[in-house]
Amino acid sequence: MEDSQPGTTQSSTVFEETQNTTVVAYPAPPPPRSVLRLALYPVTLKFEEVVYKVKKGGSGGWMIGGGARGKEEKTILNGITGMVCPGEILAMLGPSGSGKTTLLTALGGRLPTRSSGKQLLSGKISYNGQPFSGSIKRRTGFVAQDDVLYPHLTVRETLVFAALLRLPSTLSPLEKREHAERVIEELGLRRCRNSMIGGPLLRGISGGEKKRVSIGQEMLLDPSLLLLDEPTSGLDSTTAQRILRTVKRLASGGRTVVTTIHQPSSRLYHMFDKLVLLSSDGYPIYHGPASVAMDYFSSIGFPTSVTVNPADLLLDLANGIAPESIYSRDEGEFEGGTEEEHKSVREALISAYDRNIATRLKTQLCNLDVNNYGGYAKEASSFAGKMEQWNTSWWEQFKVLLRRGLKERRHEAFNRLRIFQVVSVATLAGLLWWHTPTSHIQDRIALLFFFSVFWGFFPLYNAVFTFPQERSMLIKERSSGMYRLSSYFLARTAGDLPMELALPTAFVFIIYWMGGLKPDPATFILSLLVLLYSVLVSQSLGLAIGAILMDVKQATTLASVTTLVFLIAGGYYVQQIPPFIVWFKYLSYSYYCFKLLLGVQFGEDDYYECSKGVMCRVVDFPTVKSVGLNHLWIDVCIMALMLLGYRLLAYLALHRVQPR
Structure with a gap:
């Protein structure tokens, strides 16, 4: 069986991997050149058995770590495992409250690990086989769901000031400005480059343009790892597709991209290389190529006989709603089933994941040697030793x-x-x-x-x-x-x-x-x-x-x-x-x-x-x-x-x- 490239894998081949325990590495092929220069230090991201817990405060709200003794504890993430290689886009899909943003924040090294002597985050997250460090942090771009931007600055001023602060002092101010201009061109922001960002009381650029500006701030450093939290939230379908097409082009330059997404259209869904599906209570129920997710769920007893947006079906399953309970009844009669039925479906999906995917995935992670990726880990380690704490004085x-x-x-x-x-x-x-x-x-x-x-x-x-x-x-x-x-x-x-x-x-x-x-x-x-x-x-x-x-x-x-x-x-x-x-x-x-x-x-x-x-x-x-x-x-x-x-x-x- 031939190894397949990320994003171009044939459905039948990948499905055969899902059914069996054959270990297949996912090497990152030499990425095609794009307008932006290639990422110099590609990152293979692995996360194994990631668990995250919080305690419930006396007022009823959930808080991180401490709190009064005897308070109820809630597990947000329940043993999430996965991997994404350079040139791939991994999408994390799940209903609201499933822990998508929490997992993304953990992958970006932005979650507290301990509080009041208690370990909050457990599991192993590695970047080219190494733990999170300052050098990895500076090669990671993190785009939050909310666009935190200064409203009275123009697009050009926002990116130029970010370039002056984030790019190393080995570059002159003129070179930094030129680099910011190249990012503006690459992200299609030329038309609004001199327009103010805007805010609640100030008219400015559109939501899609703000999102591209947020991505542009992270792209200034040409990051090896790009993390995006709900990049299409609140955008119309056309704008969302334009944003994701930009992300796809960035990934093709050898970058590793991880994104959370709530309810993508079918066009957006088919742009993902890999998919992690989380249930409503934070358990993984699928990890693998996005193109064969529907085939996998059909094989474990959850087929659908009608044409449907894959993301809609997956979200229904994550909530514990089986396809036949939706499409076998008239729309006016359907009430979504009972909580017992939902729980039974979720338990079946979790059991199928443990049986069909978890063992194969763990074996694959153990056998993966990051040195197979052109010595990226060795180069990155050497690069980390040369990095200063701050890019500028x-x-x-x-x-x-x-x-x-x-x-x-x-x-x-x-x-x-x-x-x-x-x-x-x-x-x-x-x-x-x-x-x-x-x-x-x-x-x-x-x-x-x-x-x-x-x-x-x-x-x-x-x-x-x-x-x-x-x-x-x-x-x-x-x-x-x-x-x-x-x-x-x-x-x-x-x-x-x-x-x-x-x-x-x-x-x-x-x-x-x-x-x-x-x-x-x-x-x-x-x-x-x-x-x-x-x-x-x-x-x-x-x-x-x-x-x-x-x-x-x-x-x-x-x-x-x-x-x-x-x-x-x-x-x-x-x-x-x-x-x-x-x-x-x-x-x-x-x-x-x-x-x-x-x-x-x-x-x-x-x-x-x-x-x-x-x-x-x-x-x-x-x-x-x-x-x-x-x-x-x-x-x-x-x-x-x-x-x-x-x-x-x-x-x-x-x-x-x-x-x-």
């Missing part, structure tokens, strides 16, 4: 991330609404405090407190949203090893500085002179610097709250409570705070900002007209007296500690957002 990552962040948020940061908000508040406040005379010391102090409060809270609420909104993007890109967390953190926070500092500067320029504050240039500059200093501290606290909670609603609630406490303890509303709670004000950066602004505006020897013809010292005014005008440099140092401490806390909190 820290400084290059920082520069690219900063440029990308400025481009992405140029519409958000400098939008007309925020500018109008700040300018209108400054103008209204300037009119309310219009040329406040020096004798109205209460009003002048109130204006300074308004400075500290408005710019103590406005940046905080903006910063709270920063990391929760980018959580999915951070997980995706760090899982791909695109950059260091430190370079991302500094680039992300530095990219917000232009707008965070420009708006308060414009605010001070408007309200300072309208409010009649001390018209000395040095005093004006010091007041501006104090305010900008407070803005940075406020932003730091917002970043820390957002990074710790990583949930917009919870972070906003905590920020509201925090700002309320800081407002009350800021030294303006309450001067005689009870001793047991007076320490609250020392936690408030608004208190220190207010004190510094008072220290800049007033001196120890300043006087004001407290009554007609009577001059009083400013330092004796109740509000100023309670806050004090001494030890201002200590207050500057305390705010510096807050600035660094909050940002360090935010950075450490981001480490909990583990890449998958």
